[in-house]
Structure formats: structure tokens, C-alpha cells
Amino acid sequence: MKMAPHMMAPAFKTVRDLLKEKLNELQCHFTWDPQKETADLDDMMYRLQDSIDLNLKYKGRSYNQLAFVNCLQGNCEEAIQNLKEAEKILRENHKDAFKRRSIITYGNYAWVHYHMGQLDKAQSYLDKLEMICKPLTVGPCYTAMIPEVYGEKGWSLLRSAALYYEEAVECFEKALEKDPDNTEWIMGYATVLYRLESIPENCKSSQSMNHLQRVLELDPDESLAMVMLALKLQQIKQKKEANELVERALQKSPDVPKVLRNAAKFYRLEQAVEKAIELLEKALGITPMNSVLHDQIAMCYRVQLLELFKNPLCSDPQYPKFQQKMVLINHCKHHFRKAFEHRPKTATKSQLDYADICIRNGEHSEAAEAYSKLLKLEGIRPENMQKIYLQAGIFQMYRRKSDSNAVNLFQKGMKIKNNTNDWKLCYKHLDKWVNRKLCRDAHDSKALGVKGFLHQMDGHKSEAIEDFEKALEFDPSNVEYLSALCELRLSFEEHREL
Template sequence: MSNTPGDLLKEKLDQLQCHFTWRPQKETIDLEDLMYRLQDSIDMNMKYKDQSYNQLAFLNCLQGNCGEAIQNLKEAEKILRENHKDEFERRSIIIYGNFAWVHYHMGQLTEAQSYLDKLEMICKPLSDGPRYTAMIPEVYGEKGWSLLSSAAEYYEEAKECFAKALEQDPDNTEWIMGYATALSRLESLSGTPESRDQSQSVTYFRRVLELDPDDAVAMVLLALKLQRLRQNEEANEFVEQALQKTSDLPYVLRYAAKYYRQKGSVGKAIELLEKALELTPHSCFVHHQLGLCYRSKLKYSRSRSPRNPEFQQKAELISLCKYHFEKSFEHRQRSAIKPQLDFAHICITSGEYPIAESVYRRLVELVDIRPENMQSIYLEAGLFELHQKKSETNAVRLFLKGVKIEYNSRERKECRMNLEEWADRKLRVNAHDSKALGIKAFLYQLDGNQSRAAEYFEKALESDSGNEEFVNALSQLHI
């Protein structure tokens, strides 16, 4: 083990609670998109501006812009001193941790150590644990917001952070809002435990509004949840109230627009989204919502004459869909899976199969993304192979990949349904089709029905006696 001053300092830095020791790293986030979002929250003077500067400093340092990172941290410290005088020391733990790390990356070890000394003085009365940090609500809360803004892979951990903050400070609206937001996002993801009960987050959004009746973001997020639960009258009241309280906050505008689009008021949704886009021109969320709005207006015409007004309107809407969907994943190649699939689907609608194929080809190569996203990719790519390219072999291969991901999402069920339909269709034509029999066997095996699985693998081997995959599967079943 090396005992150089840098190595000894690094051991201390690794003990800190700050952006440099939390899980999201350069390889697991869409850096450019996150930087745009953080800058938007700063420009729009959102709550918790100090946290945005703090996280922005980390991202700048990741890209080698250490000088810019130091300026970001100085801004965060200044805002903290102005807005949280009484809580400054408790809230400065993460900022000072980030300062220490940035100076370490700049080779300024003395400065890094000076911030460790400050942290030791702050944390000593707050904790009996590590010397340089204290697990207090302010640390858990900021970690929760950072994880929540990074990628969907971290939503569960973010929820846990807010839960720990609330254990010590149960009436803090910042932590309740964070917990409600994390819970709401997990509820919207297919296959998560939270998705089984869509109403849990409602309780926490209501609690935020009990403590802070003017929180417009909480109002509009609650409205979306109530809309999903078909409590439309109350949902509508909350959206209208939120827009009355603040008509120029992008977060309120975009969620209100989503509400109106889902309600069927597409014109109203587009109006709100266009306003939001003026304020946050790089917002992936706003571009995706605009694409969905124009797609909902798209009427399929049988006319093939460019002179037909209906044909021209369809072409214009397709062009708008493509533009906004493409803009929505411009800086989010890893995380914006749904917009990329939506873009591919519009390209299929317009007959641009090579473009759609290139999107699917890129997506199937992704690694380390959420399982339901990967299953969505295999499902959509499989359907493209089946219906547009007429390649049953490739389609079956992709559906199988989706089913083999052990995550019980809606997308996995659809992959399985397509496999079953394909196998049954093939067997109606030829009862001895070995590939179809093998698929049926695999699905029985997946259900734990070993005897039926063995029966179908044996039938498959009667038609394809040299198939090693079937032989191996059968031998495993007989163990």
C-alpha cells in the first residue's frame, strides 16, 4: 500500500458524503443533458439553487473544468450563507466535501486538507461516526435530490435517502416533496414494487400541500397522479390553481401540459409547452411532450396524392413529431429510451425503415440500463423485424432476449405474448416445427412446469435430433 501524501489524503476523501463518493458517475449519466437541466434550474431561480451549483461543480470537474467547478462551489456557498444562515454549517457538509475533492483533482493537496479540517470541526458535534461527515437530514436530502436528477437507475436509492431524512425531520417539506417525487417516478416504471399501487405518492404530495399550500409543483404533480386514478374533477382544480399561482415556471408548465394532453386538450398542451420551450429551449422533457402532442393529432390518410390537404397535414405532423422526438434524445442517448423508440416508430409510419433500423441497432447495444427499458427495446425492435423486415428469426431472437431478462414488467409480458403467438401460429401449420416447439418448451420451463417443458423439448428433438440447445435443456430438466 502506498503512503504518499496524495494516497493518504485520498483515503480520507473516500470517507466523505458528497457527489464524488455517491454512485452516479460519468459512465452512467447523460452528462450534457444533466448540465443543461441544472443550468435551467439555476437560470429559472428554482428552489435549492445551491444544490444545483453543487452538482454542476461535480459535473464540471468530471470534464476537467476544475476552475469552473470552484466557481460553482463558491456560488453555492454564497447562496447558502444568504438563504440558510442558521443552518449554514449543517448544509455546507456536501459543499466542503466537493471543495476538497476538486482541490485534490487540481493537485492542491494543502487546500483539500484545509476543507477536511473544516469538515472535522463541523461534523464532530453532529455525529459519533466518521470524522469528516455526519449522516444528518441535510446530507440525506441533498443526496436524494442528486440521485433523483441523475438517472432512473437511482430512483430507489433516492427514495431511501429521503426516507432516512424524514426519520429525523418528519415535517420538512423539502424531504417530503423529494420522497413523493421519487415514489411517483417509481410508480410510473413498469415492474417496480411501487407500480402496483399508484396512490402511495398521492399521500405525500397532499402532505406537502398541507405544510405549504402555495407549492405549485406539488399541485401539478398531484394532479397527474389523481388523473391516473380517474379523480378528474379534483385533478383539474389542482392544475388550474397551479397555473394561477405561477404561469412562468417551466416545471409547472410542462407537467400541466402533460395533464392536458392526457385529458385530450392537445391544443392547450401545445400552448403551454411552447411557452415552456421558450424558457428552457434544451429541455428533453418538453420536446418529447411536444412530439407526443403532434403524434396524437396525426390522422392516417389513405390518400397518396401530395395535393390532398389531408396528406399534406399528415406529412407536416410527421415532420414535427420527428423533429421534437429527435431533439428530446439529442443529449440523452442512454436515458431517453422512450423518445428514441417513439422516433423510430414515427419513421416506420413515414416508411423510413433504414432510419428506424439504425435506431434499433444502436439501442440493442446499450448496457447497464433499467431492465424494463431494455425489454422495451427488444420488444419494439422485435416487432419491427417481424412486421416490417419480415424476419421471424430475428424477431424471435429479440423477444427471447426480452423474456430472459428476469424483471416482471409489462414489456416482458408483451415479449412473451408475441413469442407464444408466433409459436402457436407455426405449430398450426406444422406440428413438428422444432423451433416453435423449443420456444413452447422454454416458456413452460420459465413457468416452472418442468414436465411440460421436457415433453416439448423431446418433441423438438424428434424433429431436430442434433440440436445441442435442446439436448442441454432437457438434461438439466432431468437432473
């Protein structure tokens, strides 16, 4: 006899299940986003290893995050070694505050042992956390939301992907509420604001400048803050002060790749491209696998290349300018390729730039292959995917002369996110194509359908309905137009009833 659902006994929880419930209460890399499906683990591995090898500040933080990455990749023994290093560094650098600083490390230990099936060891770290956290919080006994936890979480999110920057801002704000003069958290806060301000669609004000200035008030030797502040001052035309900051930073930290990279960007924007290349070459000598450095040096060579294209002699193999052009093209291709070699999902811009150089050199098959690979990528941020659709569409329309492929790509780009510059460019190319086609043939069903799509995207429903109805007169069995028309009519009726 079957029991009724409401009479069934509750599912029995194993020791592992109960332990997992406790682990989910922790504050550590295993309970924070990003998770495995959203993080580019290979790219993160390279960057974390670089920061460890360079013996930069806060190396314990890098070991902690590296343990998380290694565990996700199945390297649990390595993860334990990473955590031992993190623990050792924290004991040396934060003697009086070691317990507060160890909350995340011990949480990571517990999770790694859980993944290794070592449940007793995982529980022992939970016991340690309970001892540490009880005096610090009235909340869950295995964690404490203190500045050290918020700050570490902020840095972890900052290192992961732009998708998590807004959450990182909140973490640093909470860390600074109770510890307002902590340069580690102020620098993290300034860095995430700086990155958000660099995203064109964000229209953020320059809040990062105030925080970078505050970092330098508290720590006048923070060279990374100097070059970041210099780049912000450059934007508002305060060239003299910006130059002085860059020179000071290079004197204090002549061998730190991040300082060299940002200084190189400053000089590139000042049109001192040779100086920028010199600094980037030096940085690459220290961290040869650094993809961002490769991207930056490729951009420098591209500046020189675009300037050379203005000289008509660069097209004639008989002149030295032609050989110079070929050398620059090879430099650009080499470094852009290196930039996305180990991070195809996150370095989409480098791949688009690589394709552009191929097009400029008449290598259309190589460019087509680059676009094909980009279009097959999964898990790409929407705005990056929109840019891929736009650039691939332009290539198909104007280089391959394939209108159908181009229209399809532009439409996909418009379906992602509107009010961006790339959305507007997709619209512009489609509108131009529609007008050209309808001038030649007012009964072109494809052009009428795309015109309807554009009106639909614009929110002009009655015009869209009219266009799709016309398109169906000449292509009555088109399922796409029928579906769009039904959706529009239904939406139109619902709106009228309101």
C-alpha cells in the same frame, strides 16, 4: 531468499492513499451513487444548467451536483467555480445553518482538489469538516448524518436515474424523522413517490398525494406541488379540484418550465391538446434544449396524428387532410429526435416512439436504423432494454418478415425480467409464432426449440425437456438445444433428490 507471504511487510501507504481513505468517509456526490459508469452525464449537465439559468429554488444544490459532473468530465477548474457559487448561495440563504448546509459542499471541494492533485487543499477541507461535524455526531469525524445531508443525498439520487429512487425514498424518510415540517424534504419525498407510482410494474399506492397536500399546507404558493397534485386527482376523477389547482399554478408560475410541462400533461390527458401544445411551446421558448419538453410536445402531436389516421382522406395526396398528416408527422419526428439527441441512453422511449412514427409513414429503413442504434446501446436499464427487444422484434417479424431475427429478439427480451407486461408480450408473439410453424410442420426443430424455451421460462421443466429432445431428433448437433437440455436435466435431478 523469498519471504513467505505471511512474513511480507505490509504495503506502504502514500499520503495520497491515506487521504483517499479519509475522502471515502465523506457524505457528498463523490461517494454517492451514481458513479460515472451509470450516470448520463451529458443529460444531467443540461438539466442542471437549466435549473441554474432559471434561477429556481435551491440553486446551490444544482451548483453542487454540477461540480460533481464537471469533475467527472475532467473540468476541474469549472467544478471549483461551481462550488464557489454553491457556497455563496448557501451563505446568503442559510446564514444561521450555513455550517450544517456546507458539509456536502466542503466534501465536494475536498474531492475536486484531490482529483487536481492539490492534496494540501483537499486536507484543509477535511479539517473544516472535522470542525463542523464533531459537535454533530458520534460517528466518523468527517461527516454527520443529519437531515441536511440525508435530504441533499435524496435530491441527488432523485435527479440521477430511476435506478436510485428507492434509495432516495429512504434518504428523505430519514431527513424527515428529525425535521418533519421541512417543505424541501417533504417535496423531495413526494416527488420520488410520485415517480415510483408512475412505473407500471410497481403497483404503488398514491402515497404521494398526502405529501403533496402537506407541502401545500406548509407553503400554499408551491406551484409545482399544485400541478403534481392535480395530476394525481385527475387519476381518481376529481376533475373540478384538479382544474382549479392547475389554473392557480399557472397564475403563480406562468414562466416555470416544470409547472408548464406538468400542466400541459394534465391538459393532454383531458384531450385539450391545443392548450397543452401552447404551454409546451412557451416552456420550450424558455429552455429550448429541454429534452423532456420535446418528448411531451411530440406526444401531443402524435395524439392529433392518430386521430387524423381515422380519416380515410388522409391517405390521398389530393386532399388537405394528407398535407395535415405530413405536417404532424414532421412535427412528431422533429421533437422526438430532439428529445433523444443529447440523451440516447436515457431517452430510449423517445427513440422507440420516433421509430413508430417512421413505420406509420412507411419509412422502414429509417425505423430499422433507429432500432439498430438502440440495440447497440450499453448500460441501459433492464426494463428499457426489454422494451427495445420487444418493439424491435415486432418490427422484424411483421414489417421485415424476418422470423429468425424476431425470435432472437423476443427470446432476449424474455431473458431479462419476467412478470412485466413486455415479458408477457414477448411470450405471446413467440407462442403465436411457434403454433403457426408447428401447424405447418410438426417436425420444425426451430419451433420445437422455441417451444422448449417457452416451457423453460414458464418453469415447466418436464415439458421443456420433452420439447428439446424432439428438437434434437431433427437437429442433433444444435449446441443451444443440447446445453438447455443438459441444464434442465441437471436441475430436474437436483430437484428430485431434494
